[in-house]
Amino acid sequence: MHEVALSTQLAGVVSRAAGDRRVLSVHLQIGQLRQVVPDTLRYAWSMVTRGTLLAEASLSIDSLPVRLTCPAGHCSEVDGELDLHCPRCGEIAAIVGGEEFTVVDIEVESLSVD
Ligand SMILES: [Zn+2]
Numbered sequence: 001m002h003e004v005a006l007s008t009q010l011a012g013v014v015s016r017a018a019g020d021r022r023v024l025s026v027h028l029q030i031g032q033l034r035q036v037v038p039d040t041l042r043y044a045w046s047m048v049t050r051g052t053l054l055a056e057a058s059l060s061i062d063s064l065p066v067r068l069t070c071p072a073g074h075c076s077e078v079d080g081e082l083d084l085h086c087p088r089c090g091e092i093a094a095i096v097g098g099e100e101f102t103v104v105d106i107e108v109e110s111l112s113v114d
Pocket residue numbers: 070071072073074086087088089090091
């Protein structure tokens with residue numbers, strides 16, 4: 001279950017960004033080539049963050065499609081099974097997107113001013 005390793009890495013990144021503030025939510029973009037199952041990631045995240053300042057943080061996950069560009073410059077998105085042939089000209093295309101694992105933003109508890 002590589003979601004545990006990803007969650008551990010993610011917890012490190014998020015807690016560095018949040019400092020000693022409690023984290024409410026984490027917004028992620030994950031490319032489909034990462035083979036991440038969102039529910040599994042949420043479960044792993046809840047295990048990894050239990051008892052920490054991240055324990056209440058929910059994950060909001062956007063799944064990004066695999067994107068291809070062929071030698072002729074046609075761009076396409078892969079829907080379903082990974083096929084590297086350009087749907088327009090049939091040439092073998094290069095993968096230009098789909099491997100993302102990006103923290104888009106982090107919502108933290110606001111500090112009281114008194
Ligand atoms: Zn093409």
